[in-house]
Amino acid sequence: MFRTFDHTADLGIEGEADSLERLFAEMARGLFAVLLADLHAVRLVDRETIELPGDPQPELLLLDWLDELLYRFEVHRRVYAAFEVHLDDSGLRGIACGEPLDPRRHSLQHEVKAITYHELRVWEEGGRWRARVIVDI
Amino acid sequence: MSQGKSRFHGPLEPIGDCRWRIPKSYKPGMRVDGLIYADEQLIDQIRQDAAPEQVANVAFLPGIQFASLAMPDIHWGYGFCIGGVCATDPDEGGVISPGGVGYDINCGVRLVRSDLTESDVRPHLKELMDELFRNVPAGVGRSGKYSFSPKELKQLMAQGPAYLCDRELATPSDLDHTEARGCLSDADPDRVSPRALERGRSQCGTLGAGNHFLEVQVVDAVFDERAAAAMGLAEGMVCIMIHSGSRGLGYQVCDDALRRLRQAPRKYGIDLPDRQLVCAPIESPEGRDYLGAMQAAANFAWCNRQLLMWQARESFARVFDTSWQSMKLHLVYDVAHNIAKFEHHTTGGISKRVWVHRKGATRAFPPGHPEVPDAFRSIGQPVLIPGDMGRASWVLVGSQGSMAQTFGSACHGAGRMMSRKAAARHAQGRRIDEELRGKGIEPRAHSWRGLAEEQPAAYKNVDSVVDVVHHADLARKVARMRPIGVVKG
Numbered sequence: 001m002f003r004t005f006d007h008t009a010d011l012g013i014e015g016e017a018d019s020l021e022r023l024f025a026e027m028a029r030g031l032f033a034v035l036l037a038d039l040h041a042v043r044l045v046d047r048e049t050i051e052l053p054g055d056p057q058p059e060l061l062l063l064d065w066l067d068e069l070l071y072r073f074e075v076h077r078r079v080y081a082a083f084e085v086h087l088d089d090s091g092l093r094g095i096a097c098g099e100p101l102d103p104r105r106h107s108l109q110h111e112v113k114a115i116t117y118h119e120l121r122v123w124e125e126g127g128r129w130r131a132r133v134i135v136d137i
Numbered sequence: 138m139s140q141g142k143s144r145f146h147g148p149l150e151p152i153g154d155c156r157w158r159i160p161k162s163y164k165p166g167m168r169v170d171g172l173i174y175a176d177e178q179l180i181d182q183i184r185q186d187a188a189p190e191q192v193a194n195v196a197f198l199p200g201i202q203f204a205s206l207a208m209p210d211i212h213w214g215y216g217f218c219i220g221g222v223c224a225t226d227p228d229e230g231g232v233i234s235p236g237g238v239g240y241d242i243n244c245g246v247r248l249v250r251s252d253l254t255e256s257d258v259r260p261h262l263k264e265l266m267d268e269l270f271r272n273v274p275a276g277v278g279r280s281g282k283y284s285f286s287p288k289e290l291k292q293l294m295a296q297g298p299a300y301l302c303d304r305e306l307a308t309p310s311d312l313d314h315t316e317a318r319g320c321l322s323d324a325d326p327d328r329v330s331p332r333a334l335e336r337g338r339s340q341c342g343t344l345g346a347g348n349h350f351l352e353v354q355v356v357d358a359v360f361d362e363r364a365a366a367a368m369g370l371a372e373g374m375v376c377i378m379i380h381s382g383s384r385g386l387g388y389q390v391c392d393d394a395l396r397r398l399r400q401a402p403r404k405y406g407i408d409l410p411d412r413q414l415v416c417a418p419i420e421s422p423e424g425r426d427y428l429g430a431m432q433a434a435a436n437f438a439w440c441n442r443q444l445l446m447w448q449a450r451e452s453f454a455r456v457f458d459t460s461w462q463s464m465k466l467h468l469v470y471d472v473a474h475n476i477a478k479f480e481h482h483t484t485g486g487i488s489k490r491v492w493v494h495r496k497g498a499t500r501a502f503p504p505g506h507p508e509v510p511d512a513f514r515s516i517g518q519p520v521l522i523p524g525d526m527g528r529a530s531w532v533l534v535g536s537q538g539s540m541a542q543t544f545g546s547a548c549h550g551a552g553r554m555m556s557r558k559a560a561a562r563h564a565q566g567r568r569i570d571e572e573l574r575g576k577g578i579e580p581r582a583h584s585w586r587g588l589a590e591e592q593p594a595a596y597k598n599v600d601s602v603v604d605v606v607h608h609a610d611l612a613r614k615v616a617r618m619r620p621i622g623v624v625k626g
Contacts, residue, residue: 004558005558006556006557006558006559007556008186008212008213008214008553008556009212009219009348009553009556009557010557011557011558035277037584037586060399067392071332071335071336073278074278074336074385075332075335075336075385077278101278103278107584108276108277108278108583108584109277109584109586109587110277110346110347110586110587111276111277111278111345111346111347111626113240113241113347113388114240114388114391114392115392116215116240116413117215117395117412117413118215118413136215136240136388137347137557
């Protein structure tokens with residue numbers, strides 16, 4: 001699960017899941033929940049594979065993952081609402097499910113300039129994986 | 138307002154003339170004092186978030202000169218606070234820090250004057266706002282009508298809006314009335330990544346979203362007749378104010394730099410209290426790479442605001458059925474408020490070439506300064522301060538006090554008072570657009586949410602910020618502007 005929260009002039013995304021991989025998927029949903037007024041308006045028509053090199057620090061890998069999705073949204077004009085993530089020693093292999101951006105159906109609500117390093121954190125607590133990230137609006 | 142942000146409990150010593158000092162003894166590692174410009178009311182709000190802590194943190198940076206400064210619109214940011222000014226000396230190992238510029242490199246403002254009065258425009262206001270909304274691309278994910286090849290983008294980044302003169306999208310007078318003539322000479326477009334080029338190629342001439350805007354304004358009050366006349370402004374005149382920056386290209390340049398500089402502090406033995414102050418010596422390869430890319434992005438931003446203005450001029454021409462030249466829709470000035478550049482300043486009694494970071498702060502050079510355009514040399518550099526969409530914006534001129542106190546800098550805007558979610562909740566059940574119409578302001582917005590989050594109540598009153606800047610002799614009031622039409626992304 002994820003939720004968004006206030007942070008000064010910007011917005012934060014907080015996620016929680018039973019594995020690191022599901023956490024990455026949840027945080028990605030959180031990003032698109034900030035970009036779009038309604039995540040449910042996204043049809044899961046296409047599946048794209050995204051591969052990223054690993055990083056010993058999971059928060060930096062999380063930043064890279066969200067960065068890549070933001071780039072695909074902005075430049076390839078894609079929107080996504082469901083994700084599968086697989087992590088191993090070589091890095092991240094993600095599947096992003098969605099469709100091309102359609103302004104008639106997808107109402108955009110925030111311009112995310114960047115995924116920031118502020119309070120960027122991934123941690124395990126009580127058997128659950130959690131993360132926080134702030135996005136610059 | 139800031140969730141999880143603690144109130145500042147450190148020392149804020151009043152030292153007169155709207156100045157508050159954080160002594161360098163506050164935290165070991167501070168090389169200079171922190172100095173915040175504010176009045177008693179503003180300083181109370183300022184204590185509520187951790188921005189003063191950020192002012193103290195910036196004082197750690199190697200090569201920092203005189204003080205870590207903050208303007209009265211200070212609020213919390215990434216590494217540096219918004220409203221922060223910091224000068225470093227390369228000869229003293231001075232550093233360059235992307236957090237001291239911001240993600241939106243060369244976010245800034247331009248003001249266009251006209252021969253139209255409010256009574257000329259009011260009967261056509263709805264049509265004018267419809268035309269502007271149609272012609273000026275705004276909103277999330279919107280691309281513009283100008284698309285540039287990678288080669289053309291490099292020219293834009295190398296030359297700034299001078300490149301657009303050949304395409305008849307800029308005039309020589311537009312360049313004369315732009316800070317740095319729209320071109321920073323250390324720009325190195327080859328330092329800009331392919332990803333940044335991809336993000337920027339169809340976004341030049343687009344407004345963006347968030348707090349960016351295009352406003353039709355009326356000069357509501359004039360405080361300095363001579364300065365207003367030099368700028369071509371008069372009470373009752375209709376103007377256009379544009380607030381936007383370097384779009385996705387600039388955001389990516391900053392992102393790339395933060396990534397590249399991750400290990401730089403350790404490599405150069407720089408101890409930082411906050412990793413978001415990540416930096417490198419200006420004279421290092423990493424420092425020079427960021428400098429070149431950042432200035433290229435800055436030049437791109439000036440092209441962006443030039444094309445936004447051009448589209449606005451065309452919109453006015455269509456609605457009033459006459460050329461923009463005959464309505465004298467001339468550029469008054471364009472200022473950057475997220476930027477860094479080499480400038481000459483006197484510090485410790487010595488004239489030095491220093492690297493000045495302004496993040497949410499505007500250059501405010503005084504009368505007589507050689508970089509102030511001829512037309513304004515006797516009055517000082519115009520300083521444009523956007524407020525919120527319901528109240529006012531300001532035009533000031535740089536004053537001698539800025540060179541003596543703040544490396545030639547003044548404030549940049551009002552600063553947020555209410556978080557985005559709080560503003561959206563505050564807007565529930567309300568029609569912000571109708572409220573603005575009730576005040577005689579015609580809004581056009583691509584996103585209800587965006588309008589709610591940017592409502593006037595979300596911002597501090599810019600008048601108090603400007604009062605401090607005027608009182609401290611950083612910049613002097615020239616005119617106050619009132620919005621009558623707003624385009625938001």
